[in-house]
Amino acid sequence: MSLNLTTRQVGDVTVVDAAGRITLGEGSSAFRDTIKSLVNQGHKKILVNLGEVTYIDSSGIGELVSGYTTVSNAGGKLKLLNLTKRVHDLLQITKLYTVFEVFDDEAKALASF
Amino acid sequence: MSLNLTTRQVGDVTVVDAAGRITLGEGSSAFRDTIKSLVNQGHKKILVNLGEVTYIDSSGIGELVSGYTTVSNAGGKLKLLNLTKRVHDLLQITKLYTVFEVFDDEAKALASF
Amino acid sequence: MPNSESTPEILHDQHLESTLASVDASEEIAKSVAARLGFDEEEIYHIGYAVREAVVNAVVHGNLYSANKRVHLVLERSAQWLQVTVEDEGQGFEEASQADPLAEENLLSQSGRGILIIRAFMDEVTFGRSPGGGTRIIMRKSLPAAP
């Protein structure tokens, strides 16, 4: 699979470290299922680290938004960490930059929850 | 991909001929996307022919149900045609046999819409 | 001939990555072991199906597809049964607190049917915890009567 996910717990925040490509297919499904399972298991503070994500297609962007909605609907928060320039540009083009809380410092991101 | 989909229009009914396995991954996603796209394009009478489907996992069953709901919510109808014994048994076990309208004769299925 | 208390024989023991490829592989492994033990076609299908669902749950719900987590798959046989154990490195779960997929209000749910089908297809199913606190599912199917 071209997307690598690793989940770690830092205090009460769950950090999902993503690496590779989030594109239609196994990548976007794995991302979606992971967020869903976390929410199912009661996790409400989710920080998605996109620092190693080199590519997100429009379907992957859709899964970021769905994840955001799923977590919000469960009374939690999903925030983003470490956008590459390419991912940053995509969020600008799609006006999602204003929707997501975005951090480039993990400590600050963790403290913000 | 282990699932083969073919779509054909018979009068105002769209028949989706499925063959192979509907399992978590590209199979279940392709099935979901196809139903969504059909509904998006205004198709409201959808007959899913499962005659050549040898295997559906629980995720695939979930996509059948989602497809049913998506079409119903759009004011349409999704019905099933030609269940193999294995698929029939799965719908029994999950009590979905009562939810779906199921046919084993295409002409009758088409006339029922 | 071994009696029911004899040590089971391990037929397969493998740590798999948390990917859908591992799901396909597990189903194939289970089916070929079941075939070797003389199960009939329908039983082989049932065993493969149950193992697929258990490994999907381990990958998706347990390990969250994590690259640093493995799924442990063990197949063993005793004189009476084939036993399949699937362990993940997740946080475990309580079967009793899951929604009942047969309840009227859940019939149209998109998910939640895996364990129901595993129970329908295997003779004995027990949930427990893996050493690390993740989920362990043990599934047994009685061996076919010797011909």
Next chain:
Amino acid sequence: MPNSESTPEILHDQHLESTLASVDASEEIAKSVAARLGFDEEEIYHIGYAVREAVVNAVVHGNLYSANKRVHLVLERSAQWLQVTVEDEGQGFEEASQADPLAEENLLSQSGRGILIIRAFMDEVTFGRSPGGGTRIIMRKSLPAAP
């Protein structure tokens, strides 16, 4: 040197199956053609991205993954531009009737951003119909200035 009205040169012309493997293949083909034409890394990424999105739409919305339908991918160059054409065998669609992904009420939609990004990444984008009534999208990007 050819002028702008000269016949474009066809660099690639292929009929692809309606699968995600074709999507990956199309992106790779577009990127390697773009690299050969001297586009820089960022432009190559943009061209590959736009082609991926166009082929996803052809596979998913146009051909509905159908085993009996093909996606037609053509890359050509003139003196001024690289042009990519993607055609499907679907029923076509009206761009104007699609929801605006930038409207406040659609910002949280799960889908509907592909064409927006295609337009952002390519210089000229035109939708039309393929001979069979499906969708034809033509995307152009100005060639890099000769060094």
